[in-house]
Amino acid sequence: xxxxxxxxxIGLAVTSYLLILAWNEDYKPGGNIDRGSFQTDKPAFDIxxxxxxxxxxxxxxxxxxxxxxxxxxxxxxxxxxxKPSFDINTLVHIRTDVFDIQIDRLGGDIVSxxxxxxxxxxxxxxxxxxxxxxxxxxxxxSGLIGRDGTDAAxxxxxxxxxxxxxxxxxKDELVVDFIxxxxxxxxxxxxxxxxxxxxxxxxxxxxxxxxxxxxxASLYAQIKRDGQDAVISDSVGMGMQPYTGGATFxxxxxxxxxxxxxVEEEVYKEQVDGGYMALVQHYFVSAWIPDESLSHRxxxxxxxxxxxxxxxxxxxxxxxxxxxSDRLIxxxxxxxxxxxxxEEISEGLNLTVDYGFLWWLAQPLFALLTxxxxxxxxxxxxxxxxxxxxxSLLYPLSAASFRSMAKMRKLQPEMAxxxxxxxxxxxxxxxxxxELYKKEGANxxxxxxxxxxxxxxxxxxxxxxxxxxxxxxxxxxxxxHDLSAMDPYFVLPILMGISMYLTQMMQPEPPDPIQAKxxxxxxIMFTFFFLWFPSGLVLYWLINNxxxxxxxxxxxxxxxxxx
Numbered sequence: 001x002x003x004x005x006x007x008x009x010i011g012l013a014v015t016s017y018l019l020i021l022a023w024n025e026d027y028k029p030g031g032n033i034d035r036g037s038f039q040t041d042k043p044a045f046d047i048x049x050x051x052x053x054x055x056x057x058x059x060x061x062x063x064x065x066x067x068x069x070x071x072x073x074x075x076x077x078x079x080x081x082x083k084p085s086f087d088i089n090t091l092v093h094i095r096t097d098v099f100d101i102q103i104d105r106l107g108g109d110i111v112s113x114x115x116x117x118x119x120x121x122x123x124x125x126x127x128x129x130x131x132x133x134x135x136x137x138x139x140x141x142s143g144l145i146g147r148d149g150t151d152a153a154x155x156x157x158x159x160x161x162x163x164x165x166x167x168x169x170x171k172d173e174l175v176v177d178f179i180x181x182x183x184x185x186x187x188x189x190x191x192x193x194x195x196x197x198x199x200x201x202x203x204x205x206x207x208x209x210x211x212x213x214x215x216x217a218s219l220y221a222q223i224k225r226d227g228q229d230a231v232i233s234d235s236v237g238m239g240m241q242p243y244t245g246g247a248t249f250x251x252x253x254x255x256x257x258x259x260x261x262x263v264e265e266e267v268y269k270e271q272v273d274g275g276y277m278a279l280v281q282h283y284f285v286s287a288w289i290p291d292e293s294l295s296h297r298x299x300x301x302x303x304x305x306x307x308x309x310x311x312x313x314x315x316x317x318x319x320x321x322x323x324x325s326d327r328l329i330x331x332x333x334x335x336x337x338x339x340x341x342x343e344e345i346s347e348g349l350n351l352t353v354d355y356g357f358l359w360w361l362a363q364p365l366f367a368l369l370t371x372x373x374x375x376x377x378x379x380x381x382x383x384x385x386x387x388x389x390x391x392s393l394l395y396p397l398s399a400a401s402f403r404s405m406a407k408m409r410k411l412q413p414e415m416a417x418x419x420x421x422x423x424x425x426x427x428x429x430x431x432x433x434x435e436l437y438k439k440e441g442a443n444x445x446x447x448x449x450x451x452x453x454x455x456x457x458x459x460x461x462x463x464x465x466x467x468x469x470x471x472x473x474x475x476x477x478x479x480x481h482d483l484s485a486m487d488p489y490f491v492l493p494i495l496m497g498i499s500m501y502l503t504q505m506m507q508p509e510p511p512d513p514i515q516a517k518x519x520x521x522x523x524i525m526f527t528f529f530f531l532w533f534p535s536g537l538v539l540y541w542l543i544n545n546x547x548x549x550x551x552x553x554x555x556x557x558x559x560x561x562x563x
Contacts, residue, residue: 068151069220069314092161096168096194107156108178108190110140113334122473122481131284135231137308140332142203142221149217172196185211199335208325215320221288221330222312223279227260242282246300246311247352249275254348258300263309268300276346277311283469285352289331289345336469353467361460379483380476383536387543402555465537483536490531492538497527499545506552
């Protein structure tokens with residue numbers, strides 16, 4: 001048996017198996033962009049009419065389970081439904097430099113959210129990517145529950161605003177007030193504060209208590225979404241999409257996934273100081289971030305008989321004395337997975353950029369990639385430079401592997417004679433082969449162990465390139481307009497296959513004919529496999545193979561000179 005080849009095969013098999021496991025766990029078929037449903041001269045998308053949004057559950061719950069959380073389990077708070085003083089079928093449209101959103105006066109929920117700086121597709125730059133999408137029942141809700149709360153299972157409050165449209169314009173900050181007229185001597189204002197170039201907004205409740213009794217309620221905030229694929233999604237090859245689901249902070253575990261399946265099987269409940277509750281998808285995330293000084297009850301559940309999931313939090317009881325006023329702020333992030341910004345907002349939120357179990361290696365690699373990009377201003381060139389740096393750092397391991405392979409290649413004629421001499425007697429052939437290795441000072445494991453040691457780096461780079469929003473729609477040269485998408489003409493995968501074939505030609509051929517046939521087929525198999533890989537990842541693998549050929553050629557020539 002050719003032990004070296006066996007270990008190389010094991011290493012490749014383990015790498016492929018880990019990649020497949022990652023896909024099976026985190027990916028599912030993606031959706032398509034319905035470009036016919038967009039109009040650029042209206043709000044972000046005309047699927048949201050200027051009237052009531054038709055979603056999979058109604059705002060005024062009746063026979064179905066309420067989306068409004070109960071303050072105490074098995075003791076839901078019920079208040080009368082406030083009658084609207086005007087037509088509730090209108091929405092408030094708000095534009096900033098980074099947002100194009102709509103907020104429903106009923107409940108003051110963010111019912112749609114598009115990101116103008118992130119086009120849905122390269123060929124439609126005027127159509128923004130839609131994150132909060134009513135077609136997925138994807139909304140950000142918040143309210144007040146409890147004794148004097150405004151939200152309950154029987155209904156939601158109806159706010160008034162000074163206008164139905166707001167625009168940040170040239171200002172640095174935009175304040176939009178949703179006002180609830182005085183009810184029993186208490187005036188409540190739900191204030192949204194937007195800042196220029198910031199995907200984090202403040203949701204502030206202001207309570208002015210003019211009554212003769214104390215007021216009390218609890219703030220809740222939640223993200224509501226169905227379990228279906230996103231209507232607008234980014235293709236990452238092979239028709240698959242990364243993990244879509246909830247994520248939250250736990251003591252001792254700053255990033256905990258809450259998948260739709262997990263929530264459906266069992267309601268999630270946890271009491272945490274500070275923290276966050278997020279809904280994660282490829283490249284983008286939405287998250288509620290409460291006051292870190294307060295303890296909140298986090299909960300994730302699925303509504304009965306509905307394909308609707310709720311990921312939210314409820315704060316402690318908030319008291320406002322008679323004749324006084326007070327305010328309470330929570331924050332909502334809706335935007336790209338910007339690791340630096342997310343880390344500033346809340347501990348663990350940056351881990352929604354999920355690099356898998358090798359995050360500790362992927363993060364510094366991406367930091368280095370970002371540093372290089374700051375100088376070359378092209379993510380494709382940055383990938384090439386990063387590959388050269390990593391390959392140079394790993395050269396001592398690679399050189400040991402190449403030297404071992406070169407020695408094994410020199411022994412090929414002698415091994416062929418041993419094979420002819422002992423025929424089908426595998427035991428004697430193995431004994432003779434080991435004696436030959438010992439005599440010539442060759443180590444069959446010397447070529448594969450260094451290669452196996454490099455596998456974590458390859459896997460970490462794979463996740464770094466796949467998960468980083470910075471590479472989304474990032475151009476390279478010529479026909480490569482998006483490094484996060486597959487090569488439209490398959491040039492890079494074919495070149496990668498050729499480079500892999502040349503690399504194999506420089507390695508010793510296994511004595512076993514079956515193994516030899518398998519290794520000859522591997523470049524073809526990998527080429528086919530890489531056809532649907534993101535072009536940025538294929539570019540990395542191609543440059544890595546080219547550098548391997550150059551390094552192996554150099555090592556072989558050095559050995560020939562020594563001989």
